[in-house]
Amino acid sequence: MAAGSLPTAMKAQHLEVLNTPYVLREVPLPKITSPYDLLIKVDAASYCHTDAVLASGQMLPNPPSLPHVGCHEFAGTVIATAPDSVPPASEFKPGDRIGTGGRSFHPCGICEECQDTTHPENDVAGYSIFCPASLSNGISKDGGFREYAVVDSRQAVSIPTELSAVDTAPMMCAGITIYAALKRCSLKSGQSVGIIGCGGGLGHLGLQFGVRMGLDVFGFDAADKALELARGLNTGAKVIDSRVETAERIVQQVGESKGKKYQGEKGLDSVIILPESQRAFDYGMKLLKNHGRCILVSFPKDGFHISSHDIVFRDISIIGSLVGSVKSMREALDIAAKYNIKATSKCFPLSKLNELVKEYNRGYGGKLVVDMSQERPA
Numbered sequence: 063m064a065a066g067s068l069p070t071a072m073k074a075q076h077l078e079v080l081n082t083p084y085v086l087r088e089v090p091l092p093k094i095t096s097p098y099d100l101l102i103k104v105d106a107a108s109y110c111h112t113d114a115v116l117a118s119g120q121m122l123p124n125p126p127s128l129p130h131v132g133c134h135e136f137a138g139t140v141i142a143t144a145p146d147s148v149p150p151a152s153e154f155k156p157g158d159r160i161g162t163g164g165r166s167f168h169p170c171g172i173c174e175e176c177q178d179t180t181h182p183e184n185d186v187a188g189y190s191i192f193c194p195a196s197l198s199n200g201i202s203k204d205g206g207f208r209e210y211a212v213v214d215s216r217q218a219v220s221i222p223t224e225l226s227a228v229d230t231a232p233m234m235c236a237g238i239t240i241y242a243a244l245k246r247c248s249l250k251s252g253q254s255v256g257i258i259g260c261g262g263g264l265g266h267l268g269l270q271f272g273v274r275m276g277l278d279v280f281g282f283d284a285a286d287k288a289l290e291l292a293r294g295l296n297t298g299a300k301v302i303d304s305r306v307e308t309a310e311r312i313v314q315q316v317g318e319s320k321g322k323k324y325q326g327e328k329g330l331d332s333v334i335i336l337p338e339s340q341r342a343f344d345y346g347m348k349l350l351k352n353h354g355r356c357i358l359v360s361f362p363k364d365g366f367h368i369s370s371h372d373i374v375f376r377d378i379s380i381i382g383s384l385v386g387s388v389k390s391m392r393e394a395l396d397i398a399a400k401y402n403i404k405a406t407s408k409c410f411p412l413s414k415l416n417e418l419v420k421e422y423n424r425g426y427g428g429k430l431v432v433d434m435s436q437e438r439p440a
Contacts, residue, residue, distance in 0.1 A: 068101075068142065074208030075415045076129040080119040083416040084207070085129075092204070092212040094144055096168060100154055100215050102138035105227035107206035107432040108407075109418055110135055110235050111263070116201065117419075120363060126202060133432075134164025134199045135235035136206030137227040143215075152215035159221040161230040161395070162213045163238060164200055165385060169193035169216075183242055183387045189216050191387060206231075207415060207432060219391045222399035232263065232405040232429040233394060235385065240268040240334070241394040242386030243357045244275060247332035251276030254316065258346045259336030260301060261288020261427045263405065264359065268334065269299045270403040271394070280312070280330060282345065291406055291427040309348035326352035326376065334383075338362035347372055356380045405429040411436035 072091055075084040094101055113132045115121055140158045154160060166189070169176055175190040184190050197203040199213060221230050240257075247255055257268045260281025269292060272279040279299035283289050292301045302312065317328025329351035335343050338360045347356060347369070356378060358366075372378045386394070397403060406428030410418040418430045 069210075072209035073412060074131050074204070075412060076131060077117055077126075078129045080117065080125075080128070084132075084419070086413055086415075089208075091210050094142065094212055096214070097144045098152060098168070098215050099144060099212050100140050100152060100160070100218065101142040101210060101212050102160065102162075103141050103434075104136055104138040104206050104209060104211055105159075105434050106138075106231040107133040107136040107412075107434075108231035108235070108405075109133070109422060109430045109432070112235075113200070114419075114422065121201070124202065131204035131207050132200050133206035134201055135231050135233075136199075136211070137161040137221060137230040137234065138206075138211065141210075154215055154218065154220075159227065159230075160213075160218040161221055161227075161234045161391070162199065162206075162218045163191075163234040163385060163391065164198040164205070165191040166193050166196035166217055167199055167203060167214045169196040182246065183383075183385070183390060185216075185387045185389055189388075191217075191385060207412065209412070209434065217388065219388060219395060222395055224399040224402075225395065225404075228407060228409060228431050228433050229398070229404050230395070231431055232267070232407060233398060234391070236263045236405065236429060237267050237271075237394050237398065237403075238386040238391045239359060239383070240264040240336075241271050241397075242390050243334045243359050243383040244268060244272055244277070245386075245390065246357050246381055246383045247334070247355055249277055249331055252278060253331040254278040254280065256280040256282060256330045256333040256346060256349050257299075257336065258282050258304075258333060258342045259288075259360075260299075261285065261290075261292040262336060263427075263429045265336050266292055266295060266428060267403065267405055268336075269295060269297045269301075270401070271397065273297045273299055274397055274401045274403065280349075284342075285425065285427075287425060288427045295406075304342075304345055309345050312349060313351075330354060332357065334359060336360055340366060343367075347378065350376070350378055353377045354379075358382045359384075405431075407431045409433035409436065413437060 333346040
């Protein structure tokens with residue numbers, strides 16, 4: 063799209079006051095300021111638990127400045143790159159379909175994080191999703207709940223032809239976060255993983271990814287709608303109601319099925335904790351065999367109580383996992399395209415974002431997505 067044909071204004075949903083509905087208003091288009099920048103037409107923008115945390119004022123110690131445009135998992139079409147006077151540093155061109163996550167917009171390129179290539183979820187030297195100087199789409203800068211956005215081309219990935227924008231948007235946070243967490247389990251094909259909170263946005267994608275990664279997947283949840291969603295996927299994962307089955311019973315069953323004699327040998331090789339619940343954390347820890355790995359993705363305000371007995375006598379490792387590298391993002395999309403891995407989603411137009419939030423608060427188990435095509439003329 064030629065620069066002269068670009069609109070001069072767009073619609074965006076703004077959080078103007080914490081704990082209040084979003085306000086739809088017209089604002090100028092964002093501007094390209096770096097050779098890495100891409101101006102995109104947003105095609106789909108997915109709602110994340112972090113959007114709810116941010117809107118409620120719990121994004122501490124660095125709350126966003128208001129008014130704020132949320133959403134850090136979105137997909138769109140490139141309509142402009144850096145002007146001719148600025149040599150473009152991007153592989154993308156107008157017309158390309160891309161997905162983009164929240165981190166890392168304009169990293170410094172020189173800090174320890176940016177230069178570290180040893181972390182399993184870092185990319186090439188000079189670019190890190192963990193750069194403390196970078197901004198994050200939808201968190202420390204405006205995100206995808208608007209018609210157009212400027213993103214850093216280094217945080218973007220091409221969308222496979224098999225996937226739509228609505229398919230892709232949830233993968234840019236929920237999908238990559240659970241995929242990276244599964245990778246952090248460091249499991250071989252046939253080893254076992256338990257996903258605690260398997261019927262939520264991340265969890266139901268984790269069931270699909272885990273099975274396709276060759277793992278023996280157990281899903282646990284404690285809500286009827288979430289269990290119904292997880293079981294309806296028919297992935298082959300074992301979906302268990304944690305209100306009915308005790309962790310101790312699951313451990314015994316797993317041990318017996320594998321012919322294990324000693325108690326420490328029984329249980330799962332790894333668990334991923336998704337709910338912000340001490341009960342969920344405790345349940346997951348009880349599922350682990352000795353030397354197992356507990357991957358923490360959730361971050362409750364008051365943290366988790368951890369038993370030193372598990373750490374010392376059982377040699378349980380507890381590892382935090384936050385999103386994933388651009389390389390992992392590409393891997394996740396390729397696997398999703400190959401095996402038809404998709405979020406169970408419900409779509410709303412941009413103007414109905416507050417209705418989407420109400421649906422989220424009612425406990426919808428899958429992903430809620432703003433589909434821009436619902437308001438654009440055919």
